[in-house]
Amino acid sequence: GESVGLHLPTLSVQEGDNSIINCAYSNSASDYFIWYKQESGKGPQFIIDIRSNMDKRQGQRVTVLLNKTVKHLSLQIAATQPGDSAVYFCAEPQRAAGNKLTFGGGTRVLVKP
Amino acid sequence: KAGVTQTPRYLIKTRGQQVTLSCSPISGHRSVSWYQQTPGQGLQFLFEYFSETQRNKGNFPGRFSGRQFSNSRSEMNVSTLELGDSALYLCASSVQGIGGANVLTFGAGSRLTVL
Numbered sequence: 001g002e003s004v005g006l007h008l009p010t011l012s013v014q015e016g017d018n019s020i021i022n023c024a025y026s027n028s029a030s031d032y033f034i035w036y037k038q039e040s041g042k043g044p045q046f047i048i049d050i051r052s053n054m055d056k057r058q059g060q061r062v063t064v065l066l067n068k069t070v071k072h073l074s075l076q077i078a079a080t081q082p083g084d085s086a087v088y089f090c091a092e093p094q095r096a097a098g099n100k101l102t103f104g105g106g107t108r109v110l111v112k113p
Numbered sequence: 114k115a116g117v118t119q120t121p122r123y124l125i126k127t128r129g130q131q132v133t134l135s136c137s138p139i140s141g142h143r144s145v146s147w148y149q150q151t152p153g154q155g156l157q158f159l160f161e162y163f164s165e166t167q168r169n170k171g172n173f174p175g176r177f178s179g180r181q182f183s184n185s186r187s188e189m190n191v192s193t194l195e196l197g198d199s200a201l202y203l204c205a206s207s208v209q210g211i212g213g214a215n216v217l218t219f220g221a222g223s224r225l226t227v228l
Contacts, residue, residue, distance in 0.1 A: 034216065043117070043203050043219030044156070089156065099146050099207060099217060100169050103156035 010108045019077040021107045023090035028071060030092050034101070035064060035075045039086045047075070047088075077109075085111045115139065117220035119204050125226045131192040134223045138185050138206030144168075145187040146217065147179060150201040159202075162187055191225075199227045 013019045025033070031052040036044035048059045050066050050073070057064050063076040077084055090104045118137040126132050138145050147159040158171040162181035179189040185206075191198055201224050205217040 036219075041221065043205075043221050045219070046216045049216065091156075099144050099161045099163075099205075100158045100171070101146075101148075101156075101217065102158070105155050 009105070010110065012110045012112060013080050014112050015082060016079055019075075019080045019084065019109055021075040021077075021088045021090075021109065023073050023075075023104050025071050025073070025090075025092060027092070028068075030071075032093055033064070033066065033073055034091045034093075035062075036089045036091060036103075037084075037086045038089065038106070044089060080109070080111050082111050082113065085109055117204055117206050117218055119202075119220035119223050121223055122221065123224045123226075125228060126194050127228050128194055128196060130194050131190060132194060132225060133188055133190045134202050134204075134225075136187045136189075136204030136206075136220060138187070138204075139218055142206035142208055142218075143185055144207045145181055145185060146205045146207075147187070147189050148203040148205065148219075149173070150203055150222070151199075156203070159189065194227045196227050199225060201225075 011019060034049045035047040037047050038044045048062050048064050050057045050064045052068060055066055061078045066073045087106045087108045089106045091101045094100045094102060117139055120135045136145055144163045146161040148156050149159055150156045159173055159177055160167055160179050161169045165181045176192045179187060181187045201222040203219050203222045205219045207217050
């Protein structure tokens with residue numbers, strides 16, 4: 001069925017360390033994934049996306065890895081900063097459903113100074 | 114350019130009342146989607162409008178409805194409010210679809226509390 005989920009609900013990380021947020025999906029036909037960041041009091045903000053024809057995509061301090069074999073993707077944040085404290089969601093569009101996104105449960109990242 | 118604007122940002126209603134939330138998308142964006150966010154259920158899709166037509170609908174009761182105007186602004190309405198309708202209602206807009214440059218841009222949301 002359609003589901004996008006996360007392994008860890010909360011991740012506490014020391015400032016300057018790297019963060020890894022994981023996400024599992026169930027639909028092997030999924031071809032596109034998006035990561036969103038939601039800070040307190042704000043709506044989700046696009047971070048990075050990846051298509052299924054790629055294994056890795058890099059942005060500014062962020063890298064998304066896609067493992068289609070085990071239907072898993074991860075978001076890596078390098079040199080985590082206090083401003084990275086937020087809830088991170090992976091999301092997947094339902095192709096037959098316009099702009100419908102199915103979101104994972106979210107992982108809260110807490111950056112310790 | 115201005116982002117997605119949602120009004121009101123906060124509101125309190127009582128059970129049985131109805132509420133209307135408004136969303137102004139980014140200029141040029143024709144697709145407007147609505148999502149409900151709660152601690153228990155997370156982010157759930159309500160519906161999407163494109164060029165004044167509902168293009169897709171999530172699994173919510175008929176008490177939840179919406180519409181889109183010719184200027185792409187959208188409203189959603191919840192009638193006969195229940196305690197469980199307390200949530201953050203998020204609006205998102207995009208040019209057309211999802212993929213490539215057409216990502217969803219979210220507003221800050223309207224936080225509804227039902228007493």
